[in-house]
Amino acid sequence: MSAADSTAFVALRPVSARDYILRRARTERIIIINEAHHNPRHRAFTAALLPELAKLGYRYVAVEALNEQDTLLNQRGYPTLATGFYTKEPQFGHLLRTAARSGFTLVAYDYGFSHEGDGQVKARETAEARNIQRILQADPQAKIVVHCGFSHVNEGPTGMATEPAMAYYLSRLTGINPFTIDQITLTESGTPGGEYARYRLAKAPESSVFLTADGQPYAGADPNKSVDVNVYHPRTRYQQGRPAWTFTPERRPVPLKQALTVGYPCLVLAYDAREDLATAVPVDIIELQSTTDQKAVALGKGRYTLVAKGPTGRVQTWSVRR
Numbered sequence: 001m002s003a004a005d006s007t008a009f010v011a012l013r014p015v016s017a018r019d020y021i022l023r024r025a026r027t028e029r030i031i032i033i034n035e036a037h038h039n040p041r042h043r044a045f046t047a048a049l050l051p052e053l054a055k056l057g058y059r060y061v062a063v064e065a066l067n068e069q070d071t072l073l074n075q076r077g078y079p080t081l082a083t084g085f086y087t088k089e090p091q092f093g094h095l096l097r098t099a100a101r102s103g104f105t106l107v108a109y110d111y112g113f114s115h116e117g118d119g120q121v122k123a124r125e126t127a128e129a130r131n132i133q134r135i136l137q138a139d140p141q142a143k144i145v146v147h148c149g150f151s152h153v154n155e156g157p158t159g160m161a162t163e164p165a166m167a168y169y170l171s172r173l174t175g176i177n178p179f180t181i182d183q184i185t186l187t188e189s190g191t192p193g194g195e196y197a198r199y200r201l202a203k204a205p206e207s208s209v210f211l212t213a214d215g216q217p218y219a220g221a222d223p224n225k226s227v228d229v230n231v232y233h234p235r236t237r238y239q240q241g242r243p244a245w246t247f248t249p250e251r252r253p254v255p256l257k258q259a260l261t262v263g264y265p266c267l268v269l270a271y272d273a274r275e276d277l278a279t280a281v282p283v284d285i286i287e288l289q290s291t292t293d294q295k296a297v298a299l300g301k302g303r304y305t306l307v308a309k310g311p312t313g314r315v316q317t318w319s320v321r322r
Helices: 003-010 017-025 040-055 090-101 120-138 166-174 197-201
Strands: 013-016 030-035 060-063 105-108 144-149 179-182 208-211 252-255 266-272 284-288 296-299 303-309 315-321
Touching: 003 197, 013 017, 017 040, 017 179, 017 208, 030 040, 030 166, 040 090, 040 144, 060 090, 060 120, 090 105, 105 120, 120 144, 120 166, 266 296, 284 296
Parallel strands: 030 144, 030 179, 060 105, 060 144
Antiparallel strands: 013 208, 252 296, 266 284, 266 303, 303 315
16 A cells, blocks of 8 residues: 555545445445455444335345245244354344344345356356346335345456456346445454554544545445445444444343353353244354353343353253343
8 A cells, every 4th residue: 555545545534334324325226235254243234224224215135145945034033043054143143133123025145056167156146146136126116235245245347356246247137336335344354463454544433434525435445346335343342241333222231140050161142032942043142251251142122031051061041131
């Protein structure tokens, strides 16, 4: 990154990513937002947008990680362990539950292609785009949120290294220019100092996008990625032993008051009492290393079943209400 690039980036003005995206969403038809599959913070951010996007007329959330064979997901309103692979993670479960409770129809789209042969990338990206296009064919006025992984958001002709990505094909199939949002490039790395140079220069107290003096969004954090905007997430702060972004005004920290008898280290899984305990994805999971570990679970209002599982297979179950 040159000195001139650094100077130009530092001069950009940060604004709330949530506010900017919702303002842009008023005039969009398709929003594509990505995640790094190993970073649940990205799922939490998408989930936080959904209730307001529903108020703006968005009615479908197309999710890469869904198993198309879970045909009862919308009827049920919550994910099970068979809903998908990545969806077993609690923040992904929260995203899906938030979508359902906000009135969205959840749609699987990552299917219908061969995993073999030289054309695997093109086969997958075009199949994904066609599956999303079917939403518009059935509902021509549909407004759609697409939650995808990594580079599928890339609108450029070489979005998947040498091949176009899903966003590129979707634009050409539908004639709609999607609003593409990258969360990955301006997110902290798991390796100290491993972030993109622009992340290390970024300064903002909340999840933000950066605007030029004439109000244009910055989208150049990764020169190999063609998107409409990069979202910056500040470095993680911790609250009650958890990343602070785990908690929201709706999902408050609830300390454990139950004396645990299963031994340590242990897992504590929180289940919505209205859901099937045997199959549902937990609402939250924490790991406790010892009796002095004071992590809190993140719970919305309601009744929950908490299950502690110890290292020798011992299980303890109790109920809480928030």
